[in-house]
Amino acid sequence: MAGQIKRFLDQIVEQRSQGDNTIASTTRTKLILRGINPRNYTNDSADDPETIAEVRKIAQELGVTI
Amino acid sequence: MTIKAVYSTEITPEESAADLSSKLSDITAKFIIFFASSKFDSGALASAMQKQFDSASVVGCTTAGEIVSGKMLKDSVVAMAFDSQALEEVNIGVVENVKTENRVPEVFADFERKTGQKMIDLNIKKYVGIILVDGLSLAEEKLMDKIGALTDITFIGGSAGDDLKYKTTYVFAGGRAYTNAAVLVLLKPRVEFDVVKTQSFCDKNKVLEATRVNEAERIVYEFDGLPASEAYANALEVPVEEADSKFMSHPLGLMVGEEPYVRSPQQFQGSDMLFYCNIKEGMELNLLESMDIVQDMREVMKAKKIEHGKISGLINFHCILRTLELEQRSQTEDYGKVFEDVPTIGFSTYGEEYLGHINQTSTMLLFK
Numbered sequence: 001m002a003g004q005i006k007r008f009l010d011q012i013v014e015q016r017s018q019g020d021n022t023i024a025s026t027t028r029t030k031l032i033l034r035g036i037n038p039r040n041y042t043n044d045s046a047d048d049p050e051t052i053a054e055v056r057k058i059a060q061e062l063g064v065t066i
Numbered sequence: 067m068t069i070k071a072v073y074s075t076e077i078t079p080e081e082s083a084a085d086l087s088s089k090l091s092d093i094t095a096k097f098i099i100f101f102a103s104s105k106f107d108s109g110a111l112a113s114a115m116q117k118q119f120d121s122a123s124v125v126g127c128t129t130a131g132e133i134v135s136g137k138m139l140k141d142s143v144v145a146m147a148f149d150s151q152a153l154e155e156v157n158i159g160v161v162e163n164v165k166t167e168n169r170v171p172e173v174f175a176d177f178e179r180k181t182g183q184k185m186i187d188l189n190i191k192k193y194v195g196i197i198l199v200d201g202l203s204l205a206e207e208k209l210m211d212k213i214g215a216l217t218d219i220t221f222i223g224g225s226a227g228d229d230l231k232y233k234t235t236y237v238f239a240g241g242r243a244y245t246n247a248a249v250l251v252l253l254k255p256r257v258e259f260d261v262v263k264t265q266s267f268c269d270k271n272k273v274l275e276a277t278r279v280n281e282a283e284r285i286v287y288e289f290d291g292l293p294a295s296e297a298y299a300n301a302l303e304v305p306v307e308e309a310d311s312k313f314m315s316h317p318l319g320l321m322v323g324e325e326p327y328v329r330s331p332q333q334f335q336g337s338d339m340l341f342y343c344n345i346k347e348g349m350e351l352n353l354l355e356s357m358d359i360v361q362d363m364r365e366v367m368k369a370k371k372i373e374h375g376k377i378s379g380l381i382n383f384h385c386i387l388r389t390l391e392l393e394q395r396s397q398t399e400d401y402g403k404v405f406e407d408v409p410t411i412g413f414s415t416y417g418e419e420y421l422g423h424i425n426q427t428s429t430m431l432l433f434k
Contacts (some may be wrong), residue, residue, distance in 0.1 A: 016218070022190065023218045025423060029322050030214045033422035035346035061215040063186065 008055045009036065010066045012047045024040040027062075034058055067151035067257060067432055068093050069129065069379030070169045070411040071130040073134040073144040079106045079146035082143045090147045095119055097156045097253070099196070099381065100126035100145035100238070101133075101413035105226040108236040109241035112144070114356075116241030122147070123156045127198040130227030130386040135405050137388070138398040144411040146379060149153055152433070155254035155341035157181065160239050162247045164205035167273050170212040170250070176254050185217040193219050194259050194431065196381070197395035199248035201225030201235040201416030204284065209248055214421060220261050221250070222429050223413035225385030235416065251395045257378060258434040261346060262384040263420050265328050265353035266362040266388070267319065272301045274318065282342045284332075289351075293337035302351045310334050314391055315433050318351035326354055330387055330425035342387075359388055360400045363428070367404055370432060379433040381414025388425045389414040418429065 003039065016026035025044055036055060059066045070093055074085035084330065086100070089245045098119045116124045122392060132139040148156075152351045157180050159173030181188065197213070199206055206225055213221050224233035236243040274297055278288040290295035293358065299309035302316060318325025329351060353378055371377060382405070392398045410429075420429040 020218075026214075026218065026220075027419050029327075032320065032322050033327060034211065035349055037350075046309075061211075063215070065218075 001047045002045060004047045005045055005051055005055060006041040006043055006061065008036045008052070009041060011058050012062060012064045016062055017054070031058065033046045067378070068149045070148065070423055071135050071144065071153050071379070071411045072145050073132065073139060073142050075139070075142045077304050078110035078172070079114045082106070082111070082119070083118040086143060086145045087118035090145070093147050093149050093329050096150045096164065097120040097148040098122045098124045098145055099126070099411070100143055101129045101411060102143040103132065103141045104128040104231065104235070105141050105318050106143070108238070112238040112243040113241050114406040115238065123158050123193060123199065124238070124240065125158055125251055127226035127249070128228055128236045130229050130416065131389050131414035132382060133382055133402065133405070133410065135408060135410045137402040144413070146381065146409070146411045148179070152256060153182065153253055154242050154256050155278055157252040158239055160247055161209065161250060161251045162244065164203050164209060165246050166207055168212050168269045170209060171216065173250050174216055183251070185219065188217065188219050189222065193252060195219050195221035195253050196253065196431065197221045197223035197248055197419050198237045199223065199225050199228050199419070200237060200245055202232065203246055206417055207417060210422050212420055213297065215394060218298060219252070221419065222261050222431050223419040224413065224429070225417035225419070227386060227414060227416045230386070249333035255433060258374070258430045260370065260374065260434070261420065262366060262430040262432055264362060264366045265326060266357045266424070267317070268321065268357055269321070269326065270328040270353040270355050272300055272353040274351050274353065276347055276351065278347045279345055279347045281346055284344045285335070285341045286341065286345050294339040295334045295337045298331070298339060314387055317354050319354045321348060321352050327422065327424050328353065328426040330353065343423045346358045356391065359392060360404065363401065363404045366434065368406070373381060374434045377408045377432055377434065380408050380410045380412060381431045383415050383418050383429045384412050385414060385426045385428070386414040388428065391392055411429045
């Protein structure tokens, strides 16, 4: 499997921003400051379990369901 | 609508508060924010300020130097007053025991009761937050992460200083001085506002990946699998023995697009590097090089004046490392003059807050 991390990150940004571009941008920055850079993940990125666990944790803290 | 910036260089807390009150006698303040030298007795100053402005919400913190329209100061108190035409709502909360706990949700619950809205639902164009935090608590990252998780409102601010003594810093609210604490302020201005972040660095296009760290202690053991000091010196192309002299001019930046979120080295500890904010394992950081802070700030302010037409008030959270660099270059007077025609207060911080905890930056809240 591949691409799960990118899908989760996209869901976090979409759900949190609800289409607001400013909030989408600040949400991406918050992810980067937490050590997860959305630009580093594509549909071909391996589903690294540690990274997925970290992304799930961040999603939960941000109140986002993935 | 009035936003007014004043300062006092009186000797005692009581004299300073009385002096500021006298200079603000033409305004009925709804909210006072002040920044004070650590030379004052903190408890006495907090009490004196609240007593002088008894009908206002009063917050503040200690500093490593103060800024007011046209001047950079030492041993002073600077204050900004807002009347009720400038601010519709002011909500204040204190987060205590920040070193060991994270009680931001309790303060936010109180804000929600007062505003009648969930923090996550607040309109980001109507509300803005200020955070003042104990600058020696090492707690800024976890506080900012929690704030950022619970709201999309921008919280901007600074880490309190103590004039480079690195002993104790204080935040003030409601007539009390707190250490090991943060003050959160939720404002609903009646005027438009803007948040500005500027750091006066260029990217040297050299990347270091943190491969072994102690995040909580803000230590990097290794970059790119090499001892941190060696990797940093290699990037600078200088011997390790000379590399610590480059800390101020060549910090590292976590890049968000073209925008660096600066991580400043504090010291070598053997081959480890201690930073002023945390670095996570796997983070890629770019080597930065300092530019002219005064020129950069002139350009920022010029652009903002053009964008907004006028600026009725500005709060500048300005890194102490930038102040030290300005002092080295004998530019403090020039820097102060950049804000000569704008009601401004600010202070030299032990770190700046905007979305996260950053260094060697000015984060500024600007009122139109």
